Amino acid sequence: MPKIKIYNVPTPEWSGLLQAIFWIAFDETPVEPGYEFLVHGYEIDVKERLTLEEGKITEAKRALLFVLKQEKLIAHGRIGKKPDHPQYSWYCRKYRDHEMGFSRIAPKCWSARGLHLKQEALKFEGGEYAEVRFKTVELFRAFDENYEAPAANGVVQNAAPTYETPYMMLMRMAIQEFGISNDNQVKKEMLLNWLMQQKIGDRHLTRNIADSMATLVRMPESQRGGNKKWIKATK
Numbered sequence: 216m217p218k219i220k221i222y223n224v225p226t227p228e229w230s231g232l233l234q235a236i237f238w239i240a241f242d243e244t245p246v247e248p249g250y251e252f253l254v255h256g257y258e259i260d261v262k263e264r265l266t267l268e269e270g271k272i273t274e275a276k277r278a279l280l281f282v283l284k285q286e287k288l289i290a291h292g293r294i295g296k297k298p299d300h301p302q303y304s305w306y307c308r309k310y311r312d313h314e315m316g317f318s319r320i321a322p323k324c325w326s327a328r329g330l331h332l333k334q335e336a337l338k339f340e341g342g343e344y345a346e347v348r349f350k351t352v353e354l355f356r357a358f359d360e361n362y363e364a365p366a367a368n369g370v371v372q373n374a375a376p377t378y379e380t381p382y383m384m385l386m387r388m389a390i391q392e393f394g395i396s397n398d399n400q401v402k403k404e405m406l407l408n409w410l411m412q413q414k415i416g417d418r419h420l421t422r423n424i425a426d427s428m429a430t431l432v433r434m435p436e437s438q439r440g441g442n443k444k445w446i447k448a449t450k
Contacts (some may be wrong), residue, residue: 232335232347240275288357291317292344310343381415400437
């Protein structure tokens with residue numbers, strides 16, 4: 216089972232252009248920034264991956280452009296209309312002074328030549344859209360008309376908490392990884408070593424933070440006796 220389901224990683228409301236392409240090409244569900252390493256187990260080298268996986272990326276671009284031109288999917292971006300070098304061809308220009316707010320991208324703006332994945336931008340003859348993004352649910356529905364938000368009999372399954380930091384998620388992952396329970400309190404050293412191998416964003420945890428997290432996932436009583444099973448007092 217994918218880690219995104221095991222650890223109940225929250226799905227972002229919006230997905231970026233690269234997230235959409237990687238989902239179409241490799242079935243990698245978009246996740247909030249900072250969770251990529253936790254879920255996928257590696258850091259994405261965008262430039263290298265776009266080169267090594269060129270065939271799959273090209274097919275994904277074609278599929279994405281098709282649904283966008285057919286208006287089965289709507290994208291948004293921050294528009295900019297002031298080119299640094301207006302003498303260049305439209306698809307080579309760099310733009311500045313993009314608007315702060317996001318606006319809807321018209322289907323006629325989309326083209327393979329104007330799609331710039333590394334910059335997550337779309338260039339067209341009238342300007343450029345930066346930070347191109349899609350509603351994640353709409354992205355899923357564009358490729359699966361039967362897609363519905365995860366629910367069964369009106370009850371949401373594995374609902375993500377309304378608020379959770381990457382640190383909270385890591386502690387939950389540790390509990391799953393080691394099968395920690397009232398009757399199974401693993402050694403703190405094992406937890407500490409595991410936590411220090413994990414990353415949030417592109418950084419490993421500091422020893423102090425990992426030590427605190429290793430303490431907090433175990434019962435207070437277990438801190439007195441190493442990995443002994445903690446049994447509720449019946450007296």
